[in-house]
Amino acid sequence: MPDMSDPFDLPFFDEPGGEPAPNPPARKAGGGIAARAMAARRGPQAQTPDYVSGLNPEQRLAVETTEGPVLVLAGAGTGKTRVLTTRIAHILATGRAYPSQILAVTFTNKAAREMKTRIGVLVGEAVEGMPWLGTFHSIGVKLLRRHAELAGLRSNFTILDTDDVIRLIKQLIQAEGLDDKRWPARQFAMMIDGWKNKGYGPKDIPEGDARSFANGKGRELYQAYQDRLKTLNACDFGDLLCLPIRMFREHPDVLAEYHRKFKYILVDEYQDTNTAQYMWLRLLAQRPKAERPTSPLRGGRAEGAGGGSLGTEGPPPLTPPLQGEGDAAASENRVNLCCVGDDDQSIYGWRGAEVDNILRFEKDFPGAAVIRLERNYRSTAHILATASHLIAHNEGRLGKTLFTEHSDPDASKVMVHAAWDSEEEARAVGETIEQLQRPDREGRRHNLNDMAILVRASFQMREFEDRFVTLGLNYRVIGGPRFYERQEIRDAMAYFRVVAQPADDLAFERIVNTPKRGLGETTIRQLHDIARARGVPMLTAAEDIVETEELKAKPRASLRNVVENFRRWQKMLDNTPHTELAEIIFEESGYTDMWKNDRSAEAPGRLENLKELIRSMEEYESLRSFLEHVALVMDTEQNAEQDAVTIMTLHSAKGLEYETVFLPGWEEGLFPHQRSLDEGGRSGLEEERRLAYVGVTRAKKNLHIWFVSNRRIHGLWQSTIPSRFLDELPEAHVDVAEAGSSYGGYGGAFAQGRGGNRQNPYGASRFDSVGSGNNAGSGSFSNTYATPGWARAQANKTAATDRNWGTRSGAGVERIGYGETDSQRGAGRGSVKTRTIEGELIAKSTMDTPSAFSVGDRVFHQKFGNGNVAAIEGNKLTIDFDKAGQKRVLDGFVTGV
DNA sequence: AAGCCGTGGATCATT
DNA sequence: TCCACGGCTT
Numbered sequence: 001m002p003d004m005s006d007p008f009d010l011p012f013f014d015e016p017g018g019e020p021a022p023n024p025p026a027r028k029a030g031g032g033i034a035a036r037a038m039a040a041r042r043g044p045q046a047q048t049p050d051y052v053s054g055l056n057p058e059q060r061l062a063v064e065t066t067e068g069p070v071l072v073l074a075g076a077g078t079g080k081t082r083v084l085t086t087r088i089a090h091i092l093a094t095g096r097a098y099p100s101q102i103l104a105v106t107f108t109n110k111a112a113r114e115m116k117t118r119i120g121v122l123v124g125e126a127v128e129g130m131p132w133l134g135t136f137h138s139i140g141v142k143l144l145r146r147h148a149e150l151a152g153l154r155s156n157f158t159i160l161d162t163d164d165v166i167r168l169i170k171q172l173i174q175a176e177g178l179d180d181k182r183w184p185a186r187q188f189a190m191m192i193d194g195w196k197n198k199g200y201g202p203k204d205i206p207e208g209d210a211r212s213f214a215n216g217k218g219r220e221l222y223q224a225y226q227d228r229l230k231t232l233n234a235c236d237f238g239d240l241l242c243l244p245i246r247m248f249r250e251h252p253d254v255l256a257e258y259h260r261k262f263k264y265i266l267v268d269e270y271q272d273t274n275t276a277q278y279m280w281l282r283l284l285a286q287r288p289k290a291e292r293p294t295s296p297l298r299g300g301r302a303e304g305a306g307g308g309s310l311g312t313e314g315p316p317p318l319t320p321p322l323q324g325e326g327d328a329a330a331s332e333n334r335v336n337l338c339c340v341g342d343d344d345q346s347i348y349g350w351r352g353a354e355v356d357n358i359l360r361f362e363k364d365f366p367g368a369a370v371i372r373l374e375r376n377y378r379s380t381a382h383i384l385a386t387a388s389h390l391i392a393h394n395e396g397r398l399g400k401t402l403f404t405e406h407s408d409p410d411a412s413k414v415m416v417h418a419a420w421d422s423e424e425e426a427r428a429v430g431e432t433i434e435q436l437q438r439p440d441r442e443g444r445r446h447n448l449n450d451m452a453i454l455v456r457a458s459f460q461m462r463e464f465e466d467r468f469v470t471l472g473l474n475y476r477v478i479g480g481p482r483f484y485e486r487q488e489i490r491d492a493m494a495y496f497r498v499v500a501q502p503a504d505d506l507a508f509e510r511i512v513n514t515p516k517r518g519l520g521e522t523t524i525r526q527l528h529d530i531a532r533a534r535g536v537p538m539l540t541a542a543e544d545i546v547e548t549e550e551l552k553a554k555p556r557a558s559l560r561n562v563v564e565n566f567r568r569w570q571k572m573l574d575n576t577p578h579t580e581l582a583e584i585i586f587e588e589s590g591y592t593d594m595w596k597n598d599r600s601a602e603a604p605g606r607l608e609n610l611k612e613l614i615r616s617m618e619e620y621e622s623l624r625s626f627l628e629h630v631a632l633v634m635d636t637e638q639n640a641e642q643d644a645v646t647i648m649t650l651h652s653a654k655g656l657e658y659e660t661v662f663l664p665g666w667e668e669g670l671f672p673h674q675r676s677l678d679e680g681g682r683s684g685l686e687e688e689r690r691l692a693y694v695g696v697t698r699a700k701k702n703l704h705i706w707f708v709s710n711r712r713i714h715g716l717w718q719s720t721i722p723s724r725f726l727d728e729l730p731e732a733h734v735d736v737a738e739a740g741s742s743y744g745g746y747g748g749a750f751a752q753g754r755g756g757n758r759q760n761p762y763g764a765s766r767f768d769s770v771g772s773g774n775n776a777g778s779g780s781f782s783n784t785y786a787t788p789g790w791a792r793a794q795a796n797k798t799a800a801t802d803r804n805w806g807t808r809s810g811a812g813v814e815r816i817g818y819g820e821t822d823s824q825r826g827a828g829r830g831s832v833k834t835r836t837i838e839g840e841l842i843a844k845s846t847m848d849t850p851s852a853f854s855v856g857d858r859v860f861h862q863k864f865g866n867g868n869v870a871a872i873e874g875n876k877l878t879i880d881f882d883k884a885g886q887k888r889v890l891d892g893f894v895t896g897v
Numbered sequence: 898a899a900g901c902c903g904t905g906g907a908t909c910a911t912t
Numbered sequence: 913t914c915c916a917c918g919g920c921t922t
Contacts, residue, residue: 181918712913713913714913714914715913715914716913
């Protein structure tokens with residue numbers, strides 16, 4: 001919600017004069033929050049309010065434990081949002097607080113929107129009276145607009161997007177006389193973001209970080225960046241968190257004001273909080289008398305250099321002991337903080353999220369109630385068991401086990417499928433989807449809207465798209481380039497920004513020569529210099545310079561025109577409807593003409609987007625409030641109108657659910673992603689596993705997991721081995737699909753009914769031979785292994801497996817979760833009936849893929865011809881080719897001669 | 898101002 | 913392999 005035009009709370013539901021609210025609001029006759037609250041008070045224990053009646057006992061506990069710190073561990077599909085919204089409704093209805101005394105934070109705008117809507121439904125009222133429900137960033141903006149001067153800004157400051165930031169940093173790098181190719185601005189922008197996520201100001205960054213960029217001038221550059229932001233009266237996304245923290249630290253009186261104000265604090269997706277967000281929360285949640293002997297805010301953290309201070313001018317003091325509210329009643333000191341999250345769904349560590357925040361909650365907030373929501377309402381028992389079994393392989397969990405009370409005897413097991421390569425994978429998934437779409441015996445069909453393909457990396461999407469286009473299957477991709485990131489939208493926004501904020505130099509620079517007006521680099525540079533020298537905005541500098549002889553006639557006339565345009569539009573700002581003004585700006589600036597004259601394929605779409613932009617502006621009351629909205633809300637609603645399969649990454653699937661979910665690409669290197677393992681080690685692997693857990697728990701009824709044995713990565717075909725995660729699935733709940741008839745993949749099966757599981761703490765999850773009298777598809781596998789691919793896979797695997805058993809296991813390599821049953825292994829190995837999946841053993845026991853070749857082997861490569869193996873590194877061979885010289889190739893591409 | 902070429906990079910991606 | 917970007921040419 002935009003509230004730039006109304007920087008203060010809507011008075012409507014606000015607490016009278018900021019005084020505490022011991023009593024429910026008595027104003028506002030009829031309906032509404034107040035009336036509900038009154039009703040609730042009339043009969044305190046008389047009856048259960050209907051909003052809690054549908055809750056299960058744990059949920060109800062989470063809703064009704066309003067006082068003191070509470071951690072709600074909400075497993076996937078356990079009604080997390082319901083608890084949060086009901087809890088708020090409960091607080092309101094029982095008169096514990098006014099809407100404006102509740103601080104509720106989410107990570108995404110989508111989550112905030114959903115909560116607003118749902119609270120609205122519960123309390124039967126639009127939730128305009130919840131002014132402090134929003135994302136960390138939007139609440140940060142609100143705080144900063146109120147207290148801008150305390151943060152060194154003016155209250156009409158600009159929020160820069162990533163694009164602006166990069167351009168600004170680039171200028172700074174060049175100004176430092178550094179090579180902007182050697183030191184990419186984008187990279188530095190990311191570093192700054194990382195620092196701000198940790199709450200580091202320029203003074204606080206680790207020496208190593210400072211040295212690693214810009215010839216060791218990292219710190220100076222960061223400082224220069226902050227200075228520049230200040231002069232521009234601007235801040236970046238990180239500042240929206242960091243500046244309020246700094247402000248609270250430096251102005252305890254202001255902080256105390258908010259301590260008095262916020263009676264209840266709620267946090268969604270707590271496992272995703274980063275260090276800065278954590279500090280922010282701690283500041284707001286801590287009460288003067290709370291005992292916090294080891295608060296990290298006081299620099300108690302080992303790695304928190306300089307106490308994690310944020311200052312740009314000198315290390316800010318450690319949080320002073322907060323006093324002055326001394327006489328408040330003890331109950332006033334309770335930290336009524338409720339954090340809701342799921343440590344098992346923490347998948348944003350790479351973005352600075354600290355799972356540790358949630359793991360540490362009970363230590364941080366002594367006496368915290370921890371409530372576990374484990375009753376799952378989403379998935380079948382098979383899917384839940386699969387998810388639980390998988391995630392049990394992680395260490396350092398708070399520990400939850402999802403269960404369901406609804407068992408469906410007809411529920412299908414989780415299916416694992418194998419395909420030869422990714423193309424076949426796409427084809428097979430497409431086929432399955434088409435099959436599901438056909439009406440079943442009872443004439444029901446599966447909607448495409450109820451199916452999703454969740455990939456690990458976005459490059460996987462293309463193959464599915466290609467295939468679906470061929471099939472004429474509707475699909476929608478979530479997470480592509482976003483609306484507000486499109487060039488034409490950014491240009492348009494830049495025009496608006498210069499009109500609304502004449503000092504916005506970055507916006508000015510962006511469009512001063514768009515469309516082309518003959519204002520080239522030299523003119524801009526001149527403007528820039530003048531503006532800097534005089535300390536005025538570039539627009540002002542431009543206004544001055546056109547009155548002089550400094551510019552040549554052409555650019556001078558052109559620039560004069562630009563200045564006149566902007567001055568005119570600025571005058572219209574207050575007395576012209578903003579959508580109308582927008583159209584005028586597009587017309588008069590020549591911006592629409594620019595695209596009309598553009599004959600490229602995208603041009604019509606861009607014009608369409610501009611119209612869409614104007615349409616979306618209608619919802620806002622002013623240009624300013626629209627700008628505020630866009631700065632914070634970078635996404636737009638997806639139109640879910642037509643029936644279509646959804647394709648998206650696992651990351652963007654968090655929080656969603658589908659009847660049927662496809663999880664392709666479960667191969668070592670892709671999932672878990674190699675880079676995660678390289679950079680994150682064990683914790684990287686665990687985060688990947690949580691990602692797998694998120695994927696599995698998205699499915700309500702049907703789950704299909706796929707892996708292929710050949711995948712093209714960076715243009716090279718690589719032979720791959722099944723993901724270790726496959727092996728971590730519980731055999732009792734998983735079936736391996738038989739090879740599909742039409743796509744000639746290879747299949748496999750679980751050994752069922754071995755009853756084993758004894759040696760394995762998790763229960764064996766063993767892909768094994770089918771030749772042991774199990775039921776699954778008896779006898780139907782033997783005819784599908786005629787493809788060359790299968791043969792090759794077998795050959796490679798056998799060699800690798802032998803090597804593996806011969807050396808690695810003997811060398812004490814960890815074999816997680818494997819029952820040691822040699823007889824089974826012996827039976828399976830080498831037999832034709834041993835399914836590919838046994839390749840799993842390799843993934844399990846070794847981190848790399850041993851090659852089937854040895855140094856000195858004579859080999860043949862299709863492209864390079866014959867050669868000798870010179871070195872082996874995993875599955876990568878260095879080969880001296882007779883003709884082509886030395887090359888590094890993957891072992892899958894050569895054959896022994 | 899448009900087009901060609903060489904280079905580098907290539908998980909996830911909110912605000 | 914393939915794309916995007918920057919620098920260069922025309």
